[in-house]
Amino acid sequence: MARFRSWVSIALAGAVGLTLAGCSSTGGKRAEDARKAASAQGRAAVNTPRWTVAMVTHSGDGDTFWDIVQSGAKQAAIKDNINFLYSHSDEAQQQAQLVDAAVDKKVDGLIVTLAKPDAMKAAVARAEKAGIPVITVNSGSEESKKFGALTHIGQDETIAGRAVGEELNKRGRKKALCILHEQGNVGHEQRCAGAKETFKGQMQNLYVEGTNMPDVQSSIGAKLQADKSIDSVVTLGAPFAATAVKAKQDAGSKAEIDTFDLNEKVAGGLKDGTLGFAVDQQPYLQGYEAVDLLWLYRYNADVLGGGKPVLTGPQIITKDQAAKLEEYTNRGTR
Amino acid sequence: MSAAAPGTPPLTDERLLKTSPLRKLMGRPELGSVVGAIAVFLFFAIFADSFLRASSLATVLYASSTIGIMAVPVALLMIGGEFDLSAGVMVTTSALVSSMFSYQMTANVWVGVGVSLLFTLAIGVFNGVMLTRTDPPSFIITLGTFLMLTGMNLGFTKLISGTVSTKSISDMEGFSSAKDVFASTLTVGGVDFKITILWWLALIVVATWILLRTRVGNWIYAVGGGEDAARAVGVPVNKTKIGLYMGVAFGAWISGQHLLFSFEVVQSGEGVGNELIYIIAAVIGGCLITGGYGSAVGAAIGALIFGMTSKGIVFAEWNPDWFKFFLGAMLLLATLLNAWVRKRAEATK
Helix, strand or coil, X not given: CHHHHXXXXXXXXXXXXXXXXXXXXXXXHHHHHHHHHHCCCCCCCCCCCCEEXXXXXXXXXXXXXXXXXXXXXXXXXXXXXXXXXXXXXXXXXXXXXXXXXXXXXXXXXXXXXXXXXXXXXXXXHHHHHCCCCEEEEECXXXXXXXXXXXXXXXXCHHHHHXXXXXXXXXXXXXXXXXXXXXCCCHHHHHHHHHHHHHCCCEEEEEECCCCCHHHHHHHHHHXXXXXXXXXXXXXXXXXXXXXXXXXXXXXXXXXXXXXXXXXHHHHHHHHHCCEEEEEECCHHHHHHHHHHHHHXXXXXXXXXXXXXXXXXXXXXXXXXXXXXXXXXXXXXXX | CCCCCCCCCCCCCHHHCCCCHHHHHHCCCCHHHHHHHHHHHHHHHHHCCCCCCHHHHHHHHHHHHHXXXXXXXHHHHXXXXXXXCCHHHHXXXXXXXXXXXXXXXXXXXXXXXXXXXXXXXXXXXXXXXXXHHCCCCHHHHHHHHHHHHHHHHHHHHHHHHCCCECCCCCCCCCHHHHHHHHHCEEEECCEEEECHHHHHHHHHHHHHHHHHHCHHHHHHXXXXXXXXXXXXXXXXXHHHHHHHHHHHHHHHHHHHXXXXXXXXXXXXXXXXXXXXXXXXXXXXXXXXXXXXXXXXXXXXXXXXXXXXHHHHHHHCCCCHHHHHHHHHHHHHHXXXXXXXXXXXXXXXX
């Protein structure tokens, strides 16, 4: 025991010493704080009552994309004097139960994603029966109106896919690979199908295990080695773009890597030319607008969209806009 | 055991000694979880203002029942000393089979439900037979089944339906009656309760009766306590284990049909990871991971704790990022408490 204690104290002393001795003059928390200072702060800009809005999404744990949606929603909540609650589950049944829980809480507004619309039907109906206004975001543009939601805010995945096909044509690509990292995701299937529709060249789907990055890399690498004629790779999520770049380098391929969604690395990659283009659906806007529109509905009975979905994408981002966006991705709002 | 010396009265057999009711209670496997459940309930009653509303409690009970329907047969299996890692995806498989069979054959929905029951039980038999006829432990065998089912769910759904979720069968004959059985809502005093709560209670009653009042129950405890010893005294070990796996499959069938009839469409990629939640519920409820000890009621209470925590965090308006942390902490606390209670119970015997 005594020996164990002395080891612990040596280790602790060592750790403290290293931290003090090894300050970095670049990056790290200090740089982040400086960036944070440049991002929006705030307090309520209105004197409406403190309404509560709950958001329930189909996200898994620790998802970058949904983090950005949340930060948009939180920013709007600060401005609109709203108490914002967030919960999520990637299991349809759990998500429906979380909506039920929000309805039990008698929230003043509800934001849901309809990635699995049939599973959410009853829960959303229950919310409306309780007189809670519902706005759908991100997925479920077709079902939103049917379920009686005020508005749908998001990107039509098929339209986004078509935009990718067009952009690939513009770049004179002949043979493309569409990387699906979540088997069973309908939205992903629509993206690749949309791209196939407008792309004049050949488009192949490749399924990878998104929760296992080394596997993603080796699968893409193997495919690129096996078929040297592939000249572009489209990934469906920002984190997979960097992995695809690594795979391309390993395979010695010349393919251009393009991606859906943004993050810091993608913005950097666009800037230095390792990536071709990105298709952004502006997640920040999805969260922000959803909260803001619920506030407008509560305050003024305003509804946006005229019964049609409000689209936040696709926005094709190339080298030209990348520099500006890098700053925003850094602070976690793009 | 030496023969009693002549002249001294023979000692009464220790198994015939009367134990006081309190001691009996202290010896129950689920005691620790009952204490835990009360603590969790009081905690959220204090910290989450809307937790005590009738509608909130109905939501909590529903969440608990969807876990509990599986946790009860899984607990029986664990008392029998085995694991089933395929339990989570089996639920999805069961829902997919009934949905796709009905749709593709344009049959009455009940036909699909029946076929699904047979198919799911066959998976259970497969698990049990593989385990009893071959060498590897159940952990490995059901891990294999789990992976195969995950792939089959996706592969077959895509092959047959062309997409990753099934087509809706809500306009087919028999759907509404099946929905009444598996996914209806009962309104009691203005509060909506899901029928899964009744299924859950029925399973608890049946499982408890089997464990405590039948020969099969003794076999389950014996098999879990020591397989060779059980075999030596004439317990049909293989039959018991296959039966237990079929029990899990039956639970998966009920859960699967509930999924299908409450949502009309089944997503093929779901259910992965839930098997661990069922095991956690059983362990919180006092089941030993080594087998031979535990109870169905305990597993049900484990599921209740799980339901209260997962929804209580929402009612308390906490950040759900911490949910898994609480779950892990609770699992550890519950097992420590259970072990302590068991030690005390054995010491006072």
